[in-house]
Amino acid sequence: MNVIDKKHIDKHNDMHHEVHARRWNNLKLDRPKVESIVDKLAAFQVAIPSWALGTGGTRFGRFSGPGEPGTLDEKVSDVGLLHALNKSSGAISLHIPWDIPDDPLRIKKLAESLDIKFDAVNSNTFQDQPGQKHSYKFGSLQHVDQKVRDQAIAHNKEVIDYGAELGSKSLTVWLADGSSFPGQLNFRDAFENTLDSLKQVYNHLPSDWRVFVEYKCFEPNFYSTTIADWGQSLMLANKLGKKAFTLVDLGHHLPNANIEQIVALLLMEQKLGGFHFNDSKYADDDLTTGSIKPYQLFLIFNELVDGMDRNGMDHATSLGWMIDAAHNLKDPLVDLLQSVEAIMIAYAQALMVDREALKVAQKNNDVSLAQEILQDAYRTDLRPLVAESRLRSGAALNPVECYVENNIRQKLADKRGVDVVATGL
Ligand SMILES: [Mn+2]
Numbered sequence: 104m105n106v107i108d109k110k111h112i113d114k115h116n117d118m119h120h121e122v123h124a125r126r127w128n129n130l131k132l133d134r135p136k137v138e139s140i141v142d143k144l145a146a147f148q149v150a151i152p153s154w155a156l157g158t159g160g161t162r163f164g165r166f167s168g169p170g171e172p173g174t175l176d177e178k179v180s181d182v183g184l185l186h187a188l189n190k191s192s193g194a195i196s197l198h199i200p201w202d203i204p205d206d207p208l209r210i211k212k213l214a215e216s217l218d219i220k221f222d223a224v225n226s227n228t229f230q231d232q233p234g235q236k237h238s239y240k241f242g243s244l245q246h247v248d249q250k251v252r253d254q255a256i257a258h259n260k261e262v263i264d265y266g267a268e269l270g271s272k273s274l275t276v277w278l279a280d281g282s283s284f285p286g287q288l289n290f291r292d293a294f295e296n297t298l299d300s301l302k303q304v305y306n307h308l309p310s311d312w313r314v315f316v317e318y319k320c321f322e323p324n325f326y327s328t329t330i331a332d333w334g335q336s337l338m339l340a341n342k343l344g345k346k347a348f349t350l351v352d353l354g355h356h357l358p359n360a361n362i363e364q365i366v367a368l369l370l371m372e373q374k375l376g377g378f379h380f381n382d383s384k385y386a387d388d389d390l391t392t393g394s395i396k397p398y399q400l401f402l403i404f405n406e407l408v409d410g411m412d413r414n415g416m417d418h419a420t421s422l423g424w425m426i427d428a429a430h431n432l433k434d435p436l437v438d439l440l441q442s443v444e445a446i447m448i449a450y451a452q453a454l455m456v457d458r459e460a461l462k463v464a465q466k467n468n469d470v471s472l473a474q475e476i477l478q479d480a481y482r483t484d485l486r487p488l489v490a491e492s493r494l495r496s497g498a499a500l501n502p503v504e505c506y507v508e509n510n511i512r513q514k515l516a517d518k519r520g521v522d523v524v525a526t527g528l
Contacts, residue, residue, distance in 0.1 A: 106514040107187050107505075109497070115505040116494060123500050126487040137488045140454045144492035146419040147450060149380070149443050150194035150222035152427055153202045156181045156436070157525020159389070159429025168434060170515030171525040175202045176213060178525070181515075183217030185436060188505055190498035191443050194222040196425050197269070199262040200232055207268040214269075222273070223315060223377060223423050224266035228255040229279035229323070242280040244300035245293040245329045252300050259304040267309055273423055274308070275350060275377060276301070277317035281324030281331070293329045298342055305343045315350035315377040315423060316340050320357050322387055332356075333365045340374050348376020352427055353403075354387040355379075363402040370410030377423030378407075380446055389429040391438050393445025400445065401481050404453035418450075434512055440502045447489045455480040 130137055156178050157171040172178040178195070185192040195214065197204075204210045214221065228243030236254060241247070243255035263274050280297065282288045305314055318336040321328055330336055333349055340347040349369050356362060369375035380392040382400075393400050411418055424446075430438045457476055464472040490500045499505035506512075 105184075105187075106511050106518070107184055107509055111509050112187065112497070112499050112505060115499050115501070115508060119500045119504070123487065123490055123494070127491050130485070130487045134455070134483060136455065137485070140451060140488060141492045141495060143418060143454060144447055144451055144489060145190070145496045147447065148191055148193040148220075148419060148424070149446055150196045150423070150425040151182045151185060151192050151439055152196045152198065152225070152425060153178045154198050154525075155426060155428055155430065155439060158435060159431050161431060166431070167522070167524050168512075169521040170512055170517075170519045171435075171523050173519060173523040173525065175204060175210060177519065178202065179210060179214050179217065179219060181436060182219050183214075184511065185439055185443070185502075186218060188499050188502035189440060189443055190493060190496035191447060192439070193218055194220045194425075196222040196225060196275075197266070197271075198225045198227060199258075199265055200227060203265065204269065207265070211269055221266065221269040221271040222425060223275045224262050224269075224271045224273070225275045225277070226259045226262040228258060229277075239279075242278075242288075242293070242329070244276075244278055244304075245280040245288070245297045247288075247292070247296075252296060256300050256303045260307040263304075263307055263309070263312070267312075272311060273313045273315060273377070274304070275315040275317055275423075276304070277319065277350075277352075278330055279323050279328075281321075281326070281328035283325045285326060287326070290327065290329075294335070297329050298339055301339060301343055301347075305347060308346055313346050313348055313376055313423075314343070315348050316343075317350040317352055317355070317377075317379070319352065319355035319387065333369065337369065337372065337374055340376075349374050350377040350379065350423070351375065352379035352381070352387075353392075353400075354381045354383045354389060354427075358385070362399065363406045366403055367406040367410055370407070370414060373414060375410075375422060377425065379425055379427035380442060381426065381428040389427070391428065391433070391445070392426065392442035393449065394441070397445065397449065398481060400449040401452050402477075404449040405456055405477065405480075408450075408453040408456070409458065436511070437503055437506060440506060444489065444502070447492075448485055451485040451488055452480045452483070455483060455485065 158168045172181050182195045237251040246252050316336045316339050318330045320331050336349040382390045382395040426442050461476045
């Protein structure tokens, strides 16, 4: 039995319909353009990572919540639940080996029944697994010892194979490789070893697959990271070939980095492949998307929309969109609903930008007008538009409210128990 079904959602929508209809009609009167955006929002899907469905933690502790998904089946079900509520979370991104499908056919069927696709698969060479022959303490694909590199290469190939069985089309590689002290490694050797290892992984990709090279400025290493920024990732992607792309994770930059500019240039080079959403105040804080810097999120989407349109790319399918966050305090499912909502709002705002007018303002060096144009889109309350798009897709007008009204966490706890701990984190 599903903890949420169509009748719960219809009841919620009936209850809230009058207020919504008034807000939507007012918005349409004020901004007729919104009608043309509804379908774009409906098509846009954000993948949910399998590791974000349980409570995360910090290196100081972890406080699990009730009803966490203990198995891959339950994780897929939780994504199905999110998707039923918002119709914008129609994909799951698996992390291997935390979520190895013991029976891929069964998992695939379950996902299909919930209208869930398998997005990028993620490899893990940042921690040692039980029984593993060689340790990744001093790196994986960069390691000075060929035997360690070979083991990490074999793992990445295995992840591709698991993904292929499920219908995934991309591999995301994030490496913890780097050094914590000057002199610990030779930068050039580490980079060249990484490139050589990635080439072997690349050669294992099926013809219709892509590989995303994720970068991160620091942590867990504190002196150097071998793929630390977009330039290093782009160098690797360019050397690897047509199927290799850079992946931008919002939390993986040094403070105040201009991420929207990075995105614009990667799109110009046609080398932006995937995107990880989260938010942060200080570093890789993995907080709810849009909870700290919503204007930055809008500015990034503004460049994404501009760049994708100039390349003739389909907004919904050309890039891999995924949330990459951890939830230490909030109910993970509520947090994910809030993140998806923030993403949809920022996307909608970016679609509202008057690009023709902006172009003219830029040509005339009209700095004030350019700002007015951007902030006009940003400051328009587009929540009724996002809700309308959801309503037409059969989702809940307000997914978070619908989740709370239906006591979903309590129902999950009744089913699964209060002391289950999600695998992975
Ligand atoms: Mn990430």
